[in-house]
Amino acid sequence: MTASSGTFQIMIKCPIVLRYLKKEQNYLNVVFYSKLTFVSWLSRFLTCFGIETLLYLHISYFIICCSYHSFPSCCANSESSLTRLAPLEAVLFDIDGTLCDSDPLHYHAFREMLQEIGFNGGVPITEEFFIDTVAGKHNDDIALALFPGDLERGLKFVDEKEAMFRRIAAKQLKPLNGLDKVRKWIENHGLKRAAVTNAPRANAELMISILGLSDFFDVVIIGGECEHAKPHPDPYLKGLEALKASKDHTFVFEDSVSGIKAGVAAGMPVIGLATRNPEHLLMEAKPAFLIKDYNDSKLWAALEELDKAGAR
């Protein structure tokens, strides 16, 4: 059977196909659409030579897959623009993995201490296990996940691990690239700012102090001091309330799935930092967009747009 030149467009216009693509392609973007245009053009060309429908459907599927896997972080979905926040009022920051690359220090502390007590038969935990079970989560949940039959032991363990983390952090903690640049931008714009974290207060205050940000934050919100920690929106809602800021004029910086979910659930756009956690997992939590660090040109393009929108 020789296909008509419009077959591919009909396939793409079919509501079922579109629904599937939207579901699978959180990353639909300009590149993807331009590739569809290319496929449509190619289908017309191949039809002239009597090539069958199946062949160019295979080609289109291949190109769609390439788009999906090659461009996860450059996506631009409908939530990616920050311009609707103008005039911007406040910025909320997570701490671990967002202000500083602290996850390797947490991972090191967990791995050493768990191995010492013979967890997992004495086999060191993997980074994948750390990301799935620990990163961005509240200590009560971590204690329960590591010691499901003995919560008291789990809570004692995570307390001791936090003490070890603080000893390491005092010597090794470094700010994320570009943090100073974004700090100055926020100060120059006179914005309100809060740190919102699931870390214990002793950790949060130590990290903020090491990073020289004690005078920068107006308030520090601790997940464990709220009714619910992240991924519940409570800590971010409490942050907004403390700053007397509106969610409609505030955005969030976060680096974990749990944290992005909390910010999104609180009604704010979240800029995800792909510091350590895999981009495809972060994207599932629906950030506005992802950046590598605070020097990322995507961030500065979005902030420039926001400035322009505020000046109108």
Ligand SMILES: [Mg+2]
């Ligand atoms: Mg974090």
